[in-house]
Amino acid sequence: MSDHEYTPKSKFGKWFNDRLPLLTLANHLTDYPTPKNLNYWWTFGGILTFCLITQIVTGLVLAMHYIAHADMAFDSVEHIMRDVNYGWLIRYIHANGASMFFLAVYIHIFRSLFYGSYKAPREIIWIIGIIIYLLMMAAAFLGYVLPWGQMSFWGATVITNLFSAIPLVGEGIVTWLWGGYSVDNPTLTRFFTLHYLIPFLILGLVVLHIWALHVPGNNNPVGIDIKKPSKDTVPFHPYIVIKDGFALLMFMIVFAFFVFYTPNILGHADNYIEANPLVTPAHIVPEWYLLPFYAILRSVPDKLLGVVAMLSAILILAALPWLDTSKIRSAVFRPLYRQFYWILVADVLILGYVGAMPAEGLYLLVARVATAYYFLHFLVILPVLGWKEKTLPIPLSITEPILGGSPNLATAKNKESLNK
Amino acid sequence: MKNFFKIFSFIILFSGLSFSTQAAEKVEYLKTDWSFKGLFGKFDRAALQRGYQVYTEVCSSCHSMKYLSYRNLAEKGGPEFSIEQAKAIAASFEVKDGPNSDGDMFTRPGRLSDKFVMPYDNVQAAQAANGGAYPPDMSVLVKARGGGVDYIYSLLQGYEDPPAGVTLDDGVYYNKYMYGNKIKMANQLSDGLLEYSDGTTASVEQMSKDVTTFLMWSAEPHLESRHRMGFKAIVYLIILTILVYFSMKRIWSRIETEV
Numbered sequence: 001m002s003d004h005e006y007t008p009k010s011k012f013g014k015w016f017n018d019r020l021p022l023l024t025l026a027n028h029l030t031d032y033p034t035p036k037n038l039n040y041w042w043t044f045g046g047i048l049t050f051c052l053i054t055q056i057v058t059g060l061v062l063a064m065h066y067i068a069h070a071d072m073a074f075d076s077v078e079h080i081m082r083d084v085n086y087g088w089l090i091r092y093i094h095a096n097g098a099s100m101f102f103l104a105v106y107i108h109i110f111r112s113l114f115y116g117s118y119k120a121p122r123e124i125i126w127i128i129g130i131i132i133y134l135l136m137m138a139a140a141f142l143g144y145v146l147p148w149g150q151m152s153f154w155g156a157t158v159i160t161n162l163f164s165a166i167p168l169v170g171e172g173i174v175t176w177l178w179g180g181y182s183v184d185n186p187t188l189t190r191f192f193t194l195h196y197l198i199p200f201l202i203l204g205l206v207v208l209h210i211w212a213l214h215v216p217g218n219n220n221p222v223g224i225d226i227k228k229p230s231k232d233t234v235p236f237h238p239y240i241v242i243k244d245g246f247a248l249l250m251f252m253i254v255f256a257f258f259v260f261y262t263p264n265i266l267g268h269a270d271n272y273i274e275a276n277p278l279v280t281p282a283h284i285v286p287e288w289y290l291l292p293f294y295a296i297l298r299s300v301p302d303k304l305l306g307v308v309a310m311l312s313a314i315l316i317l318a319a320l321p322w323l324d325t326s327k328i329r330s331a332v333f334r335p336l337y338r339q340f341y342w343i344l345v346a347d348v349l350i351l352g353y354v355g356a357m358p359a360e361g362l363y364l365l366v367a368r369v370a371t372a373y374y375f376l377h378f379l380v381i382l383p384v385l386g387w388k389e390k391t392l393p394i395p396l397s398i399t400e401p402i403l404g405g406s407p408n409l410a411t412a413k414n415k416e417s418l419n420k
Numbered sequence: 421m422k423n424f425f426k427i428f429s430f431i432i433l434f435s436g437l438s439f440s441t442q443a444a445e446k447v448e449y450l451k452t453d454w455s456f457k458g459l460f461g462k463f464d465r466a467a468l469q470r471g472y473q474v475y476t477e478v479c480s481s482c483h484s485m486k487y488l489s490y491r492n493l494a495e496k497g498g499p500e501f502s503i504e505q506a507k508a509i510a511a512s513f514e515v516k517d518g519p520n521s522d523g524d525m526f527t528r529p530g531r532l533s534d535k536f537v538m539p540y541d542n543v544q545a546a547q548a549a550n551g552g553a554y555p556p557d558m559s560v561l562v563k564a565r566g567g568g569v570d571y572i573y574s575l576l577q578g579y580e581d582p583p584a585g586v587t588l589d590d591g592v593y594y595n596k597y598m599y600g601n602k603i604k605m606a607n608q609l610s611d612g613l614l615e616y617s618d619g620t621t622a623s624v625e626q627m628s629k630d631v632t633t634f635l636m637w638s639a640e641p642h643l644e645s646r647h648r649m650g651f652k653a654i655v656y657l658i659i660l661t662i663l664v665y666f667s668m669k670r671i672w673s674r675i676e677t678e679v
Contacts, residue, residue: 036675075487078487078559078560081642082487082492082641082642088640088642088646089646089649092646234675238671239671239672239675242664242667242668242671242672243668243672245664245668246661246664246665246668249657249660249661249664250661252657253654253657253658253661256650256653256654256657257650257654259650260646260647260649260650260651260653260654261459261647261650263646264563269563269564269565269566269568270564272560272563272564272639273556273564282599
């Protein structure tokens with residue numbers, strides 16, 4: 001980014017750009033050399049930016065009509081659904097938008113895991129991403145409390161109570177978080193404030209995430225370093241812009257289907273019952289995107305250790321660039337890692353499933369095995385695999401296997417499978 | 421080795437799936453054709469009007485609908501009573517208003533802008549009159565129950581004598597669709613309970629269907645415009661996606677890589 005030379009054509013443009021180099025930035029963004037072999041898994045970065053902006057815009061409108069008060073929050077949401085012009089549309093986009101956001105972020109994260117995008121020199125991009133993910137979970141949890149339904153209230157009670165597991169000061173911290181001796185109006189107003197704040201923190205971190213990305217440039221399915229610009233790259237505009245746009249439109253079709261035809265399927269019916277501190281729901285479950293971590297939390301019999309396990313499950317990701325000892329980035333050239341990758345995907349899905357079930361009997365057993373495997377994957381399998389695994393030969397450039405034809409047949413074959 | 425891992429992950433997935441089928445041993449609800457389901461789903465106006473009649477004549481003695489106003493009855497996408505009919509309906513209720521300039525509360529006939537009159541002054545009064553159970557507000561009831569419309573529709577027809585061995589307390593009834601099978605609401609519907617103003621035979625099944633349709637509308641008053649807009653939005657997006665796809669192909673044809 002710093003090595004970018006650009007002189008605007010017009011006199012005014014030159015004058016302005018010398019004082020604030022916005023035009024240089026715009027030029028950098030359009031010319032940004034991008035590997036030309038990026039597949040559709042790489043389009044989710046743009047999709048996530050769209051999700052964030054959608055959430056902020058719809059959230060602003062909702063905040064104009066929503067009332068953060070324990071006696072009025074539920075009513076104000078129904079007011080939005082019934083009497084605000086297109087209020088139902090704005091709210092359903094916002095509520096389903098959260099799920100779509102997580103769907104996209106999970107694909108984005110698992111793409112990184114498959115192609116080794118977190119490895120040097122992209123560790124900082126990855127760590128900023130993990131912080132964004134943590135903030136997203138916080139924002140989603142806080143937002144789910146705002147309609148003040150039964151699941152809002154009891155979800156808030158369960159999650160805030162986790163802090164009571166901290167030795168000595170735990171109880172005090174919980175009282176401090178609640179602003180009282182139970183989840184009540186002070187809790188709701190502060191949750192609303194924080195729910196409003198966090199998206200803007202995320203926005204700032206997204207800028208850093210993209211900035212950090214533009215220093216080394218994108219990873220790619222082959223996972224090799226490429227010269228930029230070269231015949232291996234294309235300028236971001238128009239090539240990547242139109243491709244991201246196409247993928248975004250496909251994503252929006254799915255999004256629209258949820259919003260217009262099954263707007264409540266991803267939510268819990270109990271959240272249409274107004275919060276009642278005297279009645280506990282039969283099963284308290286978080287939204288689907290938090291279920292794997294909920295399963296990890298409940299699989300540990302000790303409360304404090306459960307909380308520690310749940311937090312470690314997320315924070316362990318930040319150490320991933322150093323836990324994965326393999327020099328090769330892309331799983332395409334790591335036959336063993338590829339198998340373990342899919343087992344991890346299955347493991348997380350299983351955790352998500354048992355997280356939605358009551359923590360008893362066989363479910364609990366499965367949750368424990370899956371939790372153990374989750375940590376085993378990151379703490380044992382990945383480091384050992386880096387030393388033991390026999391990787392496939394990697395091509396020298398992206399174009400090599402396609403043009404001139406690779407001298408190595410296996411490499412060319414792998415390249416073919418990439419293009420599919 | 422490779423195959424081993426494939427089989428391993430397959431087994432894990434499969435066991436996960438079989439759990440879900442085990443967990444899905446819930447009650448089968450009664451099925452009926454709902455006109456509001458599907459891409460172009462719309463409410464059956466006559467059913468909504470009949471459903472409103474069932475609500476006022478049967479349910480409303482215990483169940484409130486606090487998010488509905490009388491004006492909603494005349495709005496598009498709802499029962500679509502005429503303004504005059506809705507005004508007459510509103511006027512047939514006594515609404516508590518005030519204080520007036522003397523500082524007194526008074527009652528007056530309802531207006532279109534009034535919310536549906538509540539059967540009880542507060543939750544405690546409702547509980548006292550119903551053996552401790554609070555008849556839930558029905559405005560969003562359909563969305564607040566797992567099975568949605570099918571659940572409500574089945575519940576209304578699900579009363580039967582308790583099987584041998586099940587003893588019921590006073591004021592508790594057996595319903596095969598209720599969670600735990602015990603319900604504090606007695607069976608309210610019986611054939612010919614009321615006389616529909618449009619002449620339809622008031623069977624239990626008919627009344628259940630009508631009132632459930634009415635409850636679906638009360639929970640989702642904008643359902644029709646949502647379906648209409650959704651169809652337009654998705655068609656628009658599909659056309660745009662196709663256009664962008666061909667533009668993309670054209671642009672990427674300048675380089676030899678496939679997209």
